Amino acid sequence: MTQLPVPAYPDVTRHDTFPKLLALHAAEHGADIWLREKDLGIWNAYTWRQVEDRVRQMALGLLELGVGRGDVIGIIGDNRPEWLMGEIAAHAVGGMSLGIYRDALADEVAYLITYAGVRVIFAEDEEQVDKLLQLGDRIPTVQHIVYADPRGLRKYDDPRLIPLSDVKARGAERHAREPGCYAGLVAAGNGDDVAILCTTSGTTSHPKLAMLTGGAMLRHCAAYLAADPRTPEDEYVSVLQMPWIMEQIYAFGQALISRMKVNFVEESETTMADMREIGPTFVLFAPRVWEQIAADVRARIMDASFFKLAMFEFGMARGLKALDEGRRSRLADFVLFRALRDRLGFSRLVSAATGGAALGPDTFRFFLALGVPMRQLYGQTELLGAYTLHARDDVNFDTVGKPFAGVDIRIDDPDPNGLGEIITRHPNPFAGYYLNEEETAKSLEEGGWLRTGDAGYFDKRDHLVVIDRVRDLARTVQGDRFSPQYIENKLKFSPFVAEAVVLGDGRESLAAIICIRFPIVSKWAEKNRIAFTTYTDLSSRPEVTELLRSEVEKVNATLAEKQRLSRFLLLYKELDADDGELTRTRKVRRGVINERYGEIIDAMYRGDRKIDVDTTIAFQDGTKQRIRTVLNVVPLDPQAPDGAGKRRAA
CATH class of the missing domain: 3.40.50.12780 (ANL, N-terminal domain)
Known part of the structure; x- marks a missing residue:
């Protein structure tokens, strides 16, 4: 097995917390760039010394707000340098950081905040502040909401609101009064202290909060770097949401050890263009x-x-x-x-x-x-x-x-x-x-x-x-085993398929519920002069049905006979994490699917060729839309070796 030479990394048994590693690099490599963020088309860089200065201000500002050892500090928003700085600041005062997915709904946010007893929460902007304020007395433990972007927030008068700039100013004043306070906090930190509360995937229920100590995470990151080394010359673009454990490992733990540069894109829509400018190595x-x-x-x-x-x-x-x-x-x-x-x-x-x-x-x-x-x-x-x-x-x-x-x-x-x-x-x-x-x-x-x-x-x-x-491993009534996920992944290789749920556990054959990839299927429809109005309308078009039939038959041709799909339908909406159908990391919640679409699934297996749907869907902004449509069940011939054999009469 060929491995690249492993660079000399800091001793994480000695520098066993995130603030200690930051202090080490700020002292030894203070002028080197660590973080970059694109804002208004310009890449802004932060050196190790600048990051430590801001972390010190935020940490001492948290002390001024009454935050201490064992308290939980929440963070919600897009991937930004302030996220990493806020997380390290929370650890410096002996607190535990809890990352919350930026697109989490109000109920999810309320559950996590109240369960963890969050006292202070960093919120990126007006969107996240609105989400928190709408919860009212459902988050009684929150004493302060610290916002980074003040745009649109001047009209708010909630006493819990405080701009990040004020927190930093309080921290700077504390540092002027007690120059050694922050260094004392960092030195008092212990690798055995719980530093991060990380949400699990929650595929079956509310996510649990895994307690991660700083020392364990840094030792694990060191083991990872031994298998996949990084250096200060490497460039990483932080794209996945920060609450996910792997983004914490890459953008946070590994970066603090290896000093690789971490870059933050301007908007999710500009990710690929921004990546091209950076030319990441990882x-x-x-x-x-x-x-x-x-x-x-x-x-x-x-x-x-x-x-x-x-x-x-x-x-x-x-x-x-x-x-x-x-x-x-x-x-x-x-x-x-x-x-x-x-x-x-x-x-690169x-x-x-x-x-x-x-x-x-x-x-x-x-x-x-x-x-x-x-x-x-x-x-x-x-x-x-x-x-x-x-x-x-x-x-x-x-x-x-x-x-x-x-x-x-x-x-x-x-x-x-x-x-x-x-x-x-x-x-x-x-x-x-x-x-x-x-x-x-x-x-x-x-x-x-x-x-x-x-x-x-x-x-x-x-x-x-x-x-x-x-x-999730399943068996048909004949006793044939199959993996729904394996077949779903083959279906999703098609550019026209966004999501797929394979059914068949305890049934006589396999079937699938498929969601079209709307941006691409709509482009295909426009190119072929197929008129449509909405996602629901497009997914019901016979031309789209035939397009997806061809894609599914290609997948069937690659599967063993007992694993081929016998029928499928195109769902009238996309599966959505906001509806509880997917986790925040886009894993299918099969129990929710089977319950929510149980009548449709039963109709498919009864042999119905057309299924009437009259339902209402709710959007994130609270609006609702009634959907009345007919779902067409598309029969396939699972015995056809080329996936295109004799079709049943429609």
Whole structure:
């Protein structure tokens, strides 16, 4: 296994908290750039010394607000330098930081704040402040709401509101009175103190809060860097939401150890353009982001000239053929891939990772052929994110690689094929669930083993293969086993499919509920002069149904006969985390789907060809819309080896 030389990193057993590492780098590399943020088209840089100055002001300002050891400080908003600074400041005063997803609904925010007993919350702007103020007395523990962006907030008179600039000013005054106060706080910090309350995925219920100590997280990040090194010359673009454990690992923990530069894009809509300007050397995207990028590439090709389309198909064919033969195609790189990597901002990449959920093998192969050094990782929030990863010269899109040094993995209750539940023992695990000893006891077994709830096995090369959640592995009434997630990922490789839910557990055959990828399908419809008004209207068009039939039949042709879909329908709306149908990391909540769309599912399996729908959907702004439509169940022939065999009469 080839590994790059590991740089000399700080001793994290000595500098065992985030504020201590920041102080070390500010003293030794104070003039070096750590963070960049794009604002109004201009990249603004922050050196290590500037970051520490702001963190000191924020930390001492929190002291002036009465925040102390053991208090919980919430943070909600977009990925910004102030997020990282606020998090380190919270740890400096001995507090625990709780990141809340920026698009979390009011009920989710209220639950997390009241459960954790948040005293002070950093809110980015007016949007987040409005969300908090609308909760009223539902968040009685909150004493101060600190906002970073004052635009639109001058008209507010809630006594809890205070601008971040005032907090910093109070901290500066405290520093002038007590010059050694902040250094004393940092020195008093201990690596065994709980620093972060990190929300779990919550696929079945409210998320739990995993308690992560600063020392455990830094030791784990050091182990990660031994497997995948970074240096101060590396550039990282922070895209995934900061509350997610892997963004905490990359943009926060690893950056504080390796001093790699962390960049923040201006808006989510400008991400790809901003990435092209930075030319990152490392990226971490969730599978849905990689799927979206691949779909966007195919969508742009739809609008290209005949010559460009032919060159794309030629380059992809040569590239995929070379990939299957274990090599790279220079010709494909010349005619297609080099320009495409530059267009996507991937020209300087030395490592690209995906995690949080399974990435479909077709999407993985697409990026490997493109020349993106893709690697898949695997882990859980409770075990501080990833603890398996592909080596640079040992990538297999069907696996998640091998575990880091010191990590033990076993397969519990394996079947004859070796498939069972993945059980892991980690040298730096979480400290338990916050205020939930019962769930902590359930998750940890004797000897420190944690039940992941995932089904997997080891292949012949000792790579870990993750199939699906144990509870989501399904069987038909005939006893044939299948993984819904595996089939869903193959469906989502199509640029026209945004989400898919595969059904069939306890049924006689497999079926799917599919959500179209509206921006791309609408572009396709316009190009083909198909009139439509809304998402619901477009998804019901017969031409769109035939388009998706073709895509599903292509997937069926790649599946074993017992795993092929017998029918599908196009849902009248997108699956949405705001409706509880997906987690904030875009994992399907199957229980919610089965309950909410139970009548539709039953009608599909009754053999109904048309299903009348009369329902109301609610939007995030509180408005509602009545939807009346007819869903067409599309029959397929799962026995057809080419996916295009004899169709049942419509």
